[in-house]
Amino acid sequence: MSYVKIVGGKRLKGEVKLQGSKNAALPILAASVLCRGQIRIENCPDIADVHELLYALSFAGIKNELHDGRLDLDTSEAVPFSFGQEFAKKTRGGILLLGAFLGRFHEAEIAYPGGCVIGARPIDLHCSVLRALHVSLSEEKDGVYAKGRPQGDRILLSYPSVGATENAVLAAVCGKGRTELFGAATEPEVAELCRFLNKAGARIRGIGTSYLVIDGVSQLHGVHHRLSGDRIVAGTYLCAAAMTGGEVILRETDGVCLEGITNNLCAAGLRIQKENNLIAARANDRVLAVPCIRTAPFPAFPTDMQSQMVALLSVADGDSVICETVFESRFGIVPELQKMGADVINTDRYVIIHGVKHLQGRPVTATDLRGGAALVLAGLAAEGESKVCGYEYIARGYENICGSLCKLGAEIMLTEE
Ligand code: UD1
Numbered sequence: 001m002s003y004v005k006i007v008g009g010k011r012l013k014g015e016v017k018l019q020g021s022k023n024a025a026l027p028i029l030a031a032s033v034l035c036r037g038q039i040r041i042e043n044c045p046d047i048a049d050v051h052e053l054l055y056a057l058s059f060a061g062i063k064n065e066l067h068d069g070r071l072d073l074d075t076s077e078a079v080p081f082s083f084g085q086e087f088a089k090k091t092r093g094g095i096l097l098l099g100a101f102l103g104r105f106h107e108a109e110i111a112y113p114g115g116c117v118i119g120a121r122p123i124d125l126h127c128s129v130l131r132a133l134h135v136s137l138s139e140e141k142d143g144v145y146a147k148g149r150p151q152g153d154r155i156l157l158s159y160p161s162v163g164a165t166e167n168a169v170l171a172a173v174c175g176k177g178r179t180e181l182f183g184a185a186t187e188p189e190v191a192e193l194c195r196f197l198n199k200a201g202a203r204i205r206g207i208g209t210s211y212l213v214i215d216g217v218s219q220l221h222g223v224h225h226r227l228s229g230d231r232i233v234a235g236t237y238l239c240a241a242a243m244t245g246g247e248v249i250l251r252e253t254d255g256v257c258l259e260g261i262t263n264n265l266c267a268a269g270l271r272i273q274k275e276n277n278l279i280a281a282r283a284n285d286r287v288l289a290v291p292c293i294r295t296a297p298f299p300a301f302p303t304d305m306q307s308q309m310v311a312l313l314s315v316a317d318g319d320s321v322i323c324e325t326v327f328e329s330r331f332g333i334v335p336e337l338q339k340m341g342a343d344v345i346n347t348d349r350y351v352i353i354h355g356v357k358h359l360q361g362r363p364v365t366a367t368d369l370r371g372g373a374a375l376v377l378a379g380l381a382a383e384g385e386s387k388v389c390g391y392e393y394i395a396r397g398y399e400n401i402c403g404s405l406c407k408l409g410a411e412i413m414l415t416e417e
Contacts, residue, residue: 004388004402006379007411008361012246014408018234018253018279019399020045020069020227023189023304026093027166028196028225029053032073033062033100034174035200037222043252044071044227048396049091056087056094060101082109088143089113091396095126095163099170102135102146111143125164129155133171133179150175152216157183160210160297165190173202175216184212187298188257192228199223229256232304233398234279235265236373239308240405241281242270243315243381248408250279259299264290268312289318289355296325306351307333307374314342315381316355324349332367333374339364340378340386358383366390369397376401380410387415 020043029050032039044050044066054064054071060081063074080101088094088111101108113123127144131137132155135148150171157164165185170193172179184190184206191208198204200220205213234250235258241248242265254277262272269284290313295303303326313320314337324330331346338344339362343354361384366372372394379386388394391414394401402414 001389001417002391003415003417004376004379004391004394005413005415006361006376006386006388008359008379008382008384008386010244010380010410012241012244012248012380012405012408012410015249015251016237016404016407017251018229018256021189021192021230022047022049022397023162023187023232024192024227025050026053026091027096027170027189027193028227029057030093030096030100031170031193031197031200032075033057033060033078033097034103034170034197035075035220035223039073039075039222040224041071041073042226043069043229045230045399047399048392049093052087052090053093056083056097059087078104080105080107083111085111085142087111092163095123096166096170098126098144098146099130099167102130102150102171103174106149107147109143109145125157125159125161126167129157129164129168130171133168133175135171152177152179152214154180155182157181159183160185162187162190166193169194169197169204169212169214172214172216173197173204174219177216179214179216181212181214182210184210185297186210188228188231196223196225199225229253231256231258231261232302232370234258235261235305236308236377236398237404238265238270238272238279238281239312239377240380240408242268242283242287243312243377245283245285246408247282248280252277253279260301261305264293264301264309268316287312287316287355289313289316289320291319292321292323294323294325303327303330304370306330307371308377310334310344310351310353311337311374311377313353313355314344314378315357315359316353318355320353320355322351322353324351330368330371333371336364336375337378340382342378360384361386363387363389366393369393373398373401376405376412380405380412
């Protein structure tokens with residue numbers, strides 16, 4: 001078992017390169033199934049979720065080579081494959097193979113997905129958009145089986161689910177005729193998937209809006225794409241600067257969209273400057289409380305930053321409240337922060353935070369990816385030594401978090417037990 005050992009209280013200062021985006025990488029890996037020809041993805045993050053998906057794709061005959069952030073994929077020998085529990089349980093991103101395999105092979109079979117335990121996470125919206133594309137889809141005890149060439153139609157999403165939007169797009173790009181998607185998710189990662197697909201020959205309009213028009217094409221070709229930086233990892237390192245009274249510069253941040261994140265970090269007293277390919281942040285001595293934050297789909301404050309914000313505001317001067325509207329059980333961090341002396345409580349969908357001056361280093365346990373990163377942040381700000389167990393969650397989305405924070409001057413080490 002690996003855990004993160006942190007001696008807190010060091011002021012972070014320095015520069016670090018921002019990794020590529022996890023939530024753009026996963027749908028783009030799924031999309032590569034649709035492309036015939038050489039696919040090269042640059043700035044690919046070296047994280048467990050990417051490796052899990054690449055491993056799953058290798059069973060469907062898709063070869064890959066990942067070196068120093070450059071990923072080459074060869075789909076020329078791709079075959080239909082039934083993705084059982086051993087693949088689907090490990091990463092939620094696996095559900096996107098449903099749309100991609102339907103698009104290429106007109107059949108797909110996948111076990112119910114796993115991912116972090118942060119809510120019920122049903123897949124009803126994924127199933128309904130695919131049914132609306134006229135494929136026959138049955139939900140069995142162990143998973144979903146879908147068959148037929150997707151056929152365009154007018155589809156209304158009752159909630160702007162990121163994954164369901166991506167599955168609809170993946171299924172529709174090589175489908176018959178025109179698909180109009182109303183109420184689509186507008187997250188930057190959905191837009192990036194669409195841009196990738198258009199580079200490969202797809203015909204998608206309305207990118208970045210909630211109304212997507214997709215004209216089906218017979219097949220997609222090879223493509224070269226550089227992934228954008230990860231906006232959630234950027235937000236996490238900005239929180240680290242804020243919580244340690246530090247000064248941090250993030251490099252290679254071209255195209256990173258921090259909408260919904262920076263306004264709340266600025267309200268907490270962080271001064272943020274974006275210039276060319278850099279994001280620079282300088283903290284106040286003390287974090288300021290932010291009275292009311294509500295997570296919601298883009299462009300609002302992202303649920304993926306909620307835990308880090310709870311950690312940040314737990315050391316603020318004053319009282320803050322965060323309302324989580326996306327994932328109903330994303331509060332695993334609360335009891336752990338309490339062990340570190342934070343005055344935080346969770347009731348229903350709210351976290352109520354009375355900021356304290358100092359947290360105390362303690363052994364704590366991550367139960368999900370972003371919660372794990374947030375506990376690392378708490379450890380950086382705490383007095384004394386912390387041990388964050390559950391590193392495997394953090395490794396799903398953060399590329400060498402200990403190395404990056406070390407570069408910024410943190411006393412942090414990944415330790416094997
Ligand atoms: C994606 C992101 C995740 C982020 C989330 C919300 C990836 C790989 N993951 O997850 O990091 O936290 O968007 O921004 O991109 N829902 C249903 N039925 C469905 C699908 C979703 O009820 O069929 C619900 C979910 O339970 C949740 C809400 O809709 O309450 C949002 O989920 P969704 O936008 O689909 O998130 P994911 O695509 O799973």
